[in-house]
Amino acid sequence: MKNSKFLLIAVAALLAGILGACANTASVARIHPEAVKGLPNCTECHTDTWGALNHQAPDFMIKHKIYAGSKFACASCHEESFCSDCHAHKEEIKPSDKYFNSPERSLPHRGDYLSQHKIDGRINPASCVKCHGRQNNERCLSCHR
C-alpha cells in the first residue's frame, strides 16, 4: 500500500515535471509596470481577463477569494502583509482601524462591532469562519467561554 502511494506520487511528480518543461509560458510581471494608487479600475488599461480585477466593482470583495487563486498575480501589486491585515493568525487591531484614512475601502467591522457582531453571527456565521474559524479567535474567549 505504501509502495503504491509512493509510486503514484512519483509518477504524478514526473508527469508534472514533463508538462512543466513543455509549458514555456512567460511569468506574470513580478512588479506591476505602472504605479497604481488607491482602488484601481483595472479595465482602464486591461482589456483581457485581468480587467475583471476592477477593485472598484461593488462585487469585488465577494469575488476576491477566487481571484486570489492567482496569488502570483496579486503579488504584482500587493505584499504578503496586505493579506495578513485581514487574514491573520493573531491580530488585535481591526483592519478599519489600521486603514483609518481609507473610508472608501470595503473593510470588515467598522463602527460599533461589539453590538453588530451578534447580528452578523446570526445572519451568516459562515462569514466569521473564513477569518476566525481556526485563526485569530483568541479574543472570542473574552465572552464566549
Next chain:
Amino acid sequence: MASVNYYEKGGDVLISHHGKKSKCKWINLLVVAGMVLTAWPMLPPTPLMAADYAISGASDTILRMKTTIDDKDIYPLYEYLRFSVASREQDGSTISLHLGGWGRADLGDKSSRNDNVDGDLQFGYLSFQGAKNNFVFNAGRQFVVEGVAAQRLDGLYVRSDLAAGFAVAAYAGSPVVTEPNLLADDFVGGARVTHSDKKYYTIGISALKSLQGGDRYREEEGVDLWLQPIKQVDITGSSSYNSITNGWMEHAYTASFAPVDNLRLYADLSRINYQDYFFRVTTSALVFNPLTNGIDPNERLLALGAGGSFTVLKNLTVAADYRHYDYDVAREANYFGGKLSYWVPESFGAGLSVHRMDGHDDRLEYTEYRLFAMKKAGKADLTLDVIDLYYDSKARMNDDRNSVTVVAAGSYGLNPALRLGASVDYSNNPFFDDELKGLVKLTYLFDVNRSAEGRTTREK
C-alpha cells in the same frame, strides 16, 4: 458525524492552553527557520554578484488608547514590521525572503487576557519565482490560497504552469492555527489542478487533507471556476465538499455583467450547510450548540443577492444592493440599500449609504446609515466617518435603540518615508454611553516609493 475536541481535566473543560501554545510558538518559529535554511540549498545556484538586489520594508508603530467595558485604561503599543529582500537573477527569475510580524507591550492596564507583552510572526518565507511558467516555490510561514484551501501554514508550497493550459499547485506543512478552545490539526497538505484558456476561463479542482495526531481532521474537495464567456460577463464561484461528514459545505457563485463601462450589475448565490461547514473550528463561539446561541447543525442557509453600480458622472457613482437570507430553521431576512459616492483619487471623496435589515427577529430589524468624507491637501489628509445603526426594538440591545460611531482622523507626511497619523473614535452604543478611543500611528517606509499596499519597487 461532527465531533469536537475539548481539553478536559478532572471533569472540567479547560478552555485554554496558553502554556502549551507558548512553547509551540517557539517550536514553530524554529521549524520555520529550519525550513528556510533547509530550502536555501535547493534553490538554483546564485552568483554572489547577481543582477539586482533590493531591500525594502515598513514599520508601523501604533499606540491605542481606550477604556474597556470593565473600566481598565489600556495603552497597548504595537510595532508592525515587514521586511523583504529580493534578488533578480539574470535569467529573469527572483529569489526573495519575506518576513512580517508584530509585537505589543501594554503601557497601561493589561489589554488582553494573557501577557502584557505579546506578538506574532505573520509570515516568514523564502521564495523562488521562475521567469517562466509562473513557477513559485515557497518555504516557511505563508498564506496559501488554492481552491478549498485558504490556509496559513509552516511548510512548502509549489505551483507551476504546465503544458496545454494546465497548471498545478501543491502544499504541505503544519497549519498555523489558534486553539482557544479546541485542538486543531497538526499536518495539512493538498493540491489544486487548473485548466485555463487565458481569454475565457480557469477551472480548478482541489483537495485538502489534514491530520490531528495521525487521525483524519479535515478532508475537503472542491471545484472552482472563473469564466469570461464574453468580455462583459465575469462569473466566479466554488463548491466545496466535506468527505468526513459526506456533505457539501458551500456553494458560492457570483455573475457580473458590465454592458457598458459605467454600469455593472451582479447577482450571487450562496448555499451553506452548517453541519458540514462548521465541522472543524477551534473556538467555542462557533461550535454546534443551538441551546447557547451556538451553531445549529441542522441549519442551512441560502443567500441570494443582487446589486449594481452606475457611474452617473465622472467620479460620481450610485449603487444599490439587495440580499435575501433564507434558512431551514431560523426565519428569513432581507438586507437592502443604496450608496452614493463621489471620489477623486488622491484628492477628495465623500459617500452616503443607507441600508435596511428586515428580519423576523428584534435584532434583525434596524436601519444603518453611513456618511464619510476624505480630503487630501498637500502632505496632509483628513477623514470623517459617521456610522449610525438604529434598531427598531431595544429589547435585544441592552435596552438601547441607537448605536452611533464617529471617527475623525488625519495624517501628515513628515517626509517621503515618514508619516504620522491619528484617529479619534467616539461611540454611543448599547454597551457604552460615551466611549472614546484614540490611535496614533507612525509609518516608516524603508523604500520611499512604495505605497500603502506595500507595493515594492525592488525590480526598478
